[in-house]
Amino acid sequence: MQTIDFELEGDYVELNMLLKLSGLCDSGGAGKKLVAGGTVSVDGAVELRKTHKVRAGQIVQLGDVEIRVLAEQE
Template identity: 70%
Template sequence: MTAMSRVEFTLERDHVELNQLLKLAGLCDSGGAGKALVASGVVRVDGVVELRKTCKIRAGQSVAVGDTEIRVHSASTPGTAAR
């Protein structure tokens, strides 16, 4: 059994499109590759398979691909520092 790796992502705006989040978090090389990943049915948003490639992801949501989880935080969330 492998442990899930976690990526903490600080959101600078109101939302980020799912395919772009996958690219920015380093899970794929481009937005196009992110769209293909979503279309393959392996991406889950808050535990549910998401097939909308440009689904808006907001602070507080989590995205999982395989054994990697991306937790999305707002830059203004207390206790997180914007870098």
Template identity: 65%
Template structure:
């Protein structure tokens, strides 16, 4: 299971954009479709809000990929 670390350089990133920025999907639109499908978990809970604000310390899972959002200053 691949684990990706995403360094957050601002207060938050929208979930669909996080999926795009980490290369899990090709576009923000594809990210929205993945979220709408109910396949994306945020901190272990299914997340259906496409623009959910993801902050440092949270974990996003999609199939066998885990994305850990980290604060680069720590």
């Protein structure tokens, strides 16, 4: 399994944008399609809300890729 550490800027990032910013898709629209397809989970549960607010400490999984969302380093 591949793990990506994503440093959060601000309080949250929308799920579709997290997929884009992590390099797992080319656009926010492509991210929305992945989420709508039921292939993305947040903290182990399938998430179908495309603009779900992902916060520091949460883990997002798409296939064999895991994104760990980290708090912004100051």
